[in-house]
Amino acid sequence: MSRVICVANQKGGVGKTTTSINLAASLAVMEHKTLLIDCDPQANASSGLGVRGETLEQDLYTVFYKPDYKTVSSAIVQVKSPFLNLLPSSVSLVGVEVELVNEIGREFFLKALIDSVASDYEFIIIDCPPSLGLLTLNALCAASELLVPLQCEYFALEGIAKLMNTYTKVRKLNPNLAILGILLTMFDIRNRLSKDVMDEINRCMPRYLLKTYIPRNVRLSEAPSHGKSIIHYEIKSKGATAYLNLAQEVLTRKPTP
Template identity: 65%
Template sequence: MARQIVIANQKGGVGKTTTAVNLAACLAVMEKRVLLVDCDPQANASSGLGTYAEDGNLNLYSVLFQPEKGTQAIVPTALPFLSIIPSSQDLVGAELELADKLGREFYLRDLMESVSRDFDFIILDCPPSLGLLTVNALCAATELLIPLQCEYYAMEGIAQLLKTFTLVRRRLNPTLALLGVVLTMYDKRNRLSGQVKNEVRRTLPNFLFDTVVPRNVRLSEAPSFGKPVISYDIKSVGATAYLQLAQEVVRRKAGTV
């Protein structure tokens, strides 16, 4: 059974998609069979792997309401063990279409059940909101990984997300557990980065990953070439960080707050 990890934070620009793409790629390099599911209508995870939802091709929106066609939307990538279900702008309409449907929180879960047997890990990248697409991803997953940017307002965002996590776990998905918090855009020269790290360690002592992802220009450049950072510059500090994070994810067991 695949480990299904949702990567979520309702705040934008925290390294969520960067983490989803690069964690998936690094797990694939470890010869784990990985499926990346792009749940964001902006489709940045898709383009970050050089995959684009062209007219006529199946994507997440195409199969969200037809889970029996899920395997047809899976696209191979340049990495042998990594596949993706790409997103498209049409996914914006899914929020409206789901609103009046019975069991609206579980459409993505049903889709994942139809494809999970073929993978060791499924990584779900969420939009920067706590709307129905994110709730669907939280209901489809068994583990939550939170990327946290090292900035002043970071802890406010994580508090709101943890409230949502608790509600989803209590009412919709009792199997969901917290895998951990990974600090992104970390600058050891910046005092604020250290303060955020210490605050997370104080409030969530068992859930802070040892790996921190530094600010790194290679991580910013790689998506424009349609590559994860390990394919773009494997010697960069960004590639090293995500390889270490992948190793931690494999070893770590999720728990409850």
């Protein structure tokens, strides 16, 4: 049975897409068949793996309302690794937020799509938009696990409180959803604020805080502009080591409701 992991935080700039790309790539390099779904109309996860949605005939939007194996599979592309596939996005996906408003069962369209291809994969990673709109709601209703990237900054804890409130509400629609963990990103060991954020999460939500944290790393910032994950851009970097450690922790960690 596939593990469907939703990577979400309604705050932008927290390392959500970076985490989606590099967790997927790390699992793939460990030879776990992985599908990354770019559920953000900005399509940064797609371009970060060298795939431009505007050059493709099919993407997530074109198959969003056609949840059958053949149709969905035709929009999936292989990237960099025989174990890593991508269901790319494009700006057209922004239309879903409007189109779903009056649809019955509007929260479960992405789940139907994922269910049609889930048997092909061990892991399905969903990169969400930086909002709590219908696309993110669809991702939360389709997922079995929620991974929350959290930037080590002053306002980070406010955002996490809002997301946890949404998580509680979504569990009424998807009781199988559990929290994989909170992942600290852009962590600077020299910075007092990074340590303060870690201490605060440990105090308030100790069971959710992952052991792995993602450091600030120049190579990690450079990789997307080359259309590569950090694993394929600079395997010896601190960023690559951190995401490989994250993948290892994900493999052994049990999600917590």
